[in-house]
Amino acid sequence: MLSIKNLHAYYGQSHILQGIDLEVPAGAVVSLLGRNGAGRSTALKAIIGEVQAQGSVRLDDAEMIGLPQHRVARAGIAYVPESRDVFPELTVRKNLSLGMKRGPGGESKWKLEEMFQRFPRLAERAEVNAGSLSGGEQQMLTICRSLLGNPRVMLVDEPTEGLAPKVVAQVAELLSDIAAAGVGILLVEQKLTIAMRLSRTVHVMGRGQIVYSGSPEALTAQPEIFRQWLAV
Ligand SMILES: Nc1ncnc2c1ncn2[C@@H]1O[C@H](COP(=O)(O)OP(=O)(O)O)[C@@H](O)[C@H]1O
Ligand SMILES: [Mg+2]
Structure with missing residues (x-):
């Protein structure tokens, strides 16, 4: 459904994204893995038009490259x-x-009421200011707000960063539910166990390129990829 071909992006003279190819089918979680600085966030920003990009980003048959950010959002890509x-x-x-x-x-x-049913914690806190929520609750709120825009695809950048383990599990469950409802998710995640558990396909990025693509199971059989591109 979301099909990315030969995506390039630059910051000034620096050629950051050097030809990314990937697909996010409806209802699947696809992860972008890699060390800090690999270019994962830039890839998401290039897809939604926050960073100027060349190449092709197609949502079904519609080309997104060159569209302003609000048009990409309206087409059904949430960030x-x-x-x-x-x-x-x-x-x-x-x-x-x-x-x-x-x-x-x-x-x-x-629908709003459905969000409250799924996340009683948000319902309990419906009338308080969002600034008073914990980090995990704010993350849930951000994801739920994006979902209310009825996206076809969601691009989610490190949603579990800095969250307590219990909250990490809740965010992972939420993403899994969203995919099960037919939304495609492109996930950037530092926690490999979460990415491996949720994903249909994982792509490993190194220095602006995809250096490995495959199923999570296939990646576990590639210790060399782990050592070279993922181990910290
Ligand atoms: N706004 C920016 N201006 C210039 N360089 C940037 C900017 N944002 C990121 N970079 C550089 O682009 C590269 C990729 O960064 P990023 O996409 O944030 O990586 P990741 O999300 O995988 O950690 C890094 O070398 C980073 O320093
Ligand atoms: Mg990043």
Whole structure:
């Protein structure tokens, strides 16, 4: 559904993304792994048009490269950046309602009340300011807000960073639920165990290129890839 071919991006003179190819099918989690600085966040930003890019990013048959960011979002690609960007002075409910929009076909698959049912913690805190939530709750809120935009694909950058293990498990479960509902997820994740458990396909990035692609099971049989590109 999301098909990326020969994606390049630059920061000034630095050639950061050097020809990325990958696909994110509907209902699948696909992970981008790699060390810090490998270019994973840049890849997500290039896909949504935050960083200028060359190559092809197709959502079904529509080309996204060259479109302004809001058009990419409207086409159905949601981006959840590393920084949990909630509006701290607004209530949880208001934060969520700001994310609501109909899908490309006019449908509205995800609803506010459903978010509250799935995440009683958000319901309990519906009327408090988002700034008072814990890091994990803010991450859930950010993901749920994106979901209310009825995306076809979500790009999620290191959602479990800095979270307590119990909350990490909840975020992982949320992502798994979202994929099960048919949304494609391109996940950048530092925690290999989470990425390996959720993903249909993993891509390992090194220095702006994909150096390995395969199933999580196949990657575990490649100690050399781990040693060269993933071990810290
Ligand atoms: N805004 C920027 N300006 C210049 N260089 C950047 C910028 N953002 C990232 N980089 C550089 O691009 C490379 C890839 O960074 P990034 O995509 O953030 O990697 P990752 O997310 O895998 O840690 C790094 O060398 C980083 O220093
Ligand atoms: Mg990053």
